[in-house]
Amino acid sequence: MSLSIKHLIGLQGVPKEDILLILDTATTFKEVLDRPIKKVPTLQGKTVVNLFFENSTRTRISFELAEKRLSADALNFSVSTSSVKKGETFKDTIRNIEAMKVDMIVVRHAAAGVPYFLTQISKCNVINAGDGIHEHPTQALLDMYSIREKLGRLDGVKVCIVGDISHSRVALSNIFGLKAVGAEVSVCGPATMIPNFIEQLGVKVYYDIDKAIKENDVLNVLRIQLERKAKEYFPSIREYHRFFGITQERLDKANKETLILHPGPINRGVEISSEVADGMNQVILQQVTNGVAVRMAVLYLLGTQN
């Protein structure tokens, strides 16, 4: 079994078989993470460059750990210390890095489409670690892995993505990935944060969070990106929390088990209350652990293809 894709740019159009192969393979790597020596020699001799044009702690560390645990040589490139600052074009930067004989590139960029552009100018396997408001495929894969681990299946599971859908690459990747494996996907948030025509992706829209909680098995709660002027879309943080914040009271009212996911970092008291963020039904930290295993699976499956 091997993947039909050569790069992981997004989950749009990725066949179900590929997604399930990545999730199944991640199970193997999760076992590796439980060992006393958390390292296997699988990608020995391969070089992976982490090209981060946008800030990230979790995703970059997660990728770096995944690379190191597969024995690949990982090197980090952050734009603040690079020649990009000296006026070098993106294409020239990539050509120079590639001239040093690297095998794979993990890229994050504020502009949507950069990972795709990379595949056009480079021979490396490219993995998207988030591009603008387009996609963040490994986050969606680890979300799906965490749901499957907890509920035992993805087919027919009802997942509601809550928050700023318009500006979320996590939301879009989740929608494509979950739809591909047969889950029922919906979104919920203030009308200003729900993109027009989102229904065309086969997604149900809620404006009432209580109704969304009642009708879904899983809530994937997105972070309100305060640094990206999120406040322009609603009157105040307090009001957002009152209308869309996930609180224990709301969950209790629905009187059922609801699995809570959050891609982090959490804004406590904004999109989720502290009580829920530390509660029994959330898997927020398991998601972080699973993230390393899922990224190892992606690196392994793309890096050992012939």
Add this chain to the structure above:
Amino acid sequence: MKIKAVIADEIGVNRIITRMSHEIIEKNKGSKNLVLMGMRTRGEFLAKRIKDKIDEIEGTNIPIGILDVTLYRDDFRTRLKQPTVSVSNITFDISEKDIILIDDVLYTGRTIRSALCALMDYGRPATIQLCVLVDRGHRELPITADYVGKNLPTSINEEVKLKMKEIDGEDAIYLTDINE
């Protein structure tokens, strides 16, 4: 599958397992410090059979683990097909234990090399002993087995196939032509 020769039938396979189980106990002077490690996939079932036999003789319950060595292989770059990885299942500490590594067929020795590297990542065993049902020769690495069910000189155009009831519905060892 075109069978060139039947090396052992059900009774034969059973006899080999019984003999090897006795040899393991004899060489280790009992089974006190033993753990068994079956290599996916046939080795896993072989290990289970040997465990049952040793437990029956010694009245013990020795630990058994399953080892998947895919991640340690050295042929990722040369193989045409990407191998499917599956999970190792070792629920006990292997440090200071006498490990009996169990596989069906010993051939180039490369799988065993992978297994040795994999085991070292789980701890520091006292000894690792190799037990194989068939040794067919053609070694490419300096590796030899401690317990051999059957020495079977083969040509590289042949293949030795172990069938086990658990997955194949019968117990037997066959010699076949490759590409069959």
